[in-house]
Amino acid sequence: MAKYYVTVGNIMTQATTVFSAVQTLPDGGTLSSIKVPPDMKKISVLGISLSHNDISVIDTGNNFVLQLSGTGMVDGIQEFLVGTLACQEVGTSVGASLAAEKANYRNVEINVKPGEIVLSAAYSGTDPGSPLIVATLGFE
């Protein structure tokens, strides 16, 4: 069970299938890499939340991948499928929607060592606007 939690996020403004850094702290600071906490041997929990931050571009559907890399990764770069966002419109109507989604917490087993962990994210599919991704790593 994880005992040490770190959270970073970012609005993804890059093009499709391009990784960009996920490095903003919840207080607005920048954490370009996460230092593996002392005595922590693995990441056992990965929490993710995705959202469209503004208008979601119609008729787009995207899958999102989070990449972990850096000197703190024992087994090298790891990539995780972390979710999907989609927006559809029929004809020329203008609709509205309200979508709530709990963060998805999953168990993982990622061996870590003293060093740095760098988070990056990418998506496949047509650019949906400005998706927002927030990730929590749980160490133990």
Added chain:
Amino acid sequence: MALYYTRHDSMTQATTTFSPVETASDGSTAGPIAIPPGVKKIKSISAGFAVNGAHTVNTGPVYVLRLTGTGALPDGNQDLVLGSLHHDNGGGTVTDTDTVNMAPLRIPCDIEVKPGADLALQAAYYGTDAGSPQIAIEIEFE
């Protein structure tokens, strides 16, 4: 035996800024949670969130909880993502009514705490300001 405490608050702050979650369910300003004697860890965290009032259209913030408090957490502050709430209105002016129901998020965890210290809850969000979200947190101690 487990012990359960709740706090809630209205989030009126700007993006990526933490503010206290310190109101009790009876409306009093309870402040931080005094960690009970004999307790060793937080076993789980439950959370709910919804914009109370008009949810600004075309916004979809993601909410984050911070556990903090002087001497309360031997491993330091803990930040956990909670989820998102998106109101999409496209570029139009359609009049609509939307509802959403959501069971609380529950995060099993194993966060060490120090009995007698005060555990402070804070919340922040990423993304564009959606209005005044209400956030509620339940802490399960063991």
